[in-house]
Amino acid sequence: MQDAQVVMTVRKASDSVSVIDIEGEITSFVEDALNRAHAEASEGATKAVVLNFDGLDYMNSGGIGLLVTMLIRANRQGQKLAAYGLNEHYRQIFELTRLDEAIGIYDDERQALGSL
Amino acid sequence: MEEQQHPSEKKTPRDAANWxxxxxxxxVSGVSPEALNLNVEGRRVLSPLQGFGQMWQKTYRMRLPRSVATPETVISTWKERYAEFWPKGNRFYAPLTGIRPGEVGVINATQGPMRLSTGVLVLYSDDTSFTFMTPEGHPFAGWITFSAHEEGEDVTVAQAQLLLRPGDPIYELGFKMFGSRTEDKMWQHTVASLGAALGSPGDVETEIVCVDRRRQWSQFGAVKHNAIFRTTLGAPMRGIRRLAGPRR
Structure with missing residues (x-):
C-alpha cells in the first residue's frame, strides 16, 4: 500500500466549527488520515466542519469517494460540511460528481464560516 | 505586500487530464451499432448521494504476484479487454476510442425475462485506476472504481469498488431480494476473469459495508427513469416498429 501524500491539520474556528487544512493529495490512500482528521475535528461540540482545499494538488476518484463517506459520517453526527480553496478544476469535479449539492463551496474561509 | 491568488487562478493540477x-x-457516440442504446442519451449522471436506497460500498479484490502483473499492467489489460471479463448475458459496448475520461459506454444485460439497456460515463482514468459513473435510470446511482496498487514487495492488488445507492424504490426492493447477490457474483466473476487473463487465476475477496442505512424518500420519483422497466416493457413496441419497417 502506498503512503498517504497528505498533511491534514485541524484547528478550531470557534467552539462549534472546526477547519481541516489539507496539503497534498486526496486519493484512496489517505483514508486513515482523513478519518483521523475528521475524528479530531469532531471533538467537543462541533456542529460544522470546513475543509480547506487551498493546498490540494492532486485528487483522484478514490479520493472523491472518501469525501462522500466522510460527508455521510458528518451528517450522521449532525454536522454540516463546507469547503473552500477549490480552484476552477476541482470546483468542476465537485459539480460533475454532484458533491456540490451536499457540500457548500465557498471562495474563502471568511465566506465559508459566514455561511454556517 | 504579497498579492493573494484567487483559488480559481491556481496552475492546472496534475490530475486535470484524468477527469x-x-x-x-x-x-452516446462511437459505440457499436449492434448495441441497444436506450436510457443513456440526454440523461444526467448520478453520484451515490442522489440515489434512493441505502448506500453500500462493495469491494472485490484479488492478489496477484507482481511477477505476473504490475498495477499498470492490470489496469491497461482491464481497460483494453473490459467487456471480455463480464459474465454471459451482459454486454459492455465501449466507445471506439476506448475507456477515456468523458467517454460513454453502453450496457445491455439480460436477467431472466428482464432486459436492461443503460450506460456509464468514464468519470476518471489514469494508469492505475478508472471510474465509471451511472446515469439516471441505472439500477444504482454511484461509481465503480477499478484500481490496482502494490502491496509489499511481491504483490499487486486488483480491485473493483462500488459506492452506490439503488436508484429507485423498485431497484431497492430488487437489490434486497436478489440484486445485491447477483451483483456480487457479477463482479467476482469479472475480477476472477481478469486474474485468469493475466495468467493468475485465484480467489476473489469480497468486502461489503453499509455506509448509510437511510433511504432518500425525496428520490422516490426516480422510478420514472427505471431503465429495466423502460427496456423490458418497450421491447414489444420496438419489435412492432421493426416489423413495420422504416417510416416513409
Missing part, C-alpha cells in the same frame, strides 16, 4: 470535462447530459 471527464463538464457533462450536463450524456451523449
Amino acid at each position: 471527464a470535462g463538464r457533462v450536463d447530459k450524456l451523449h
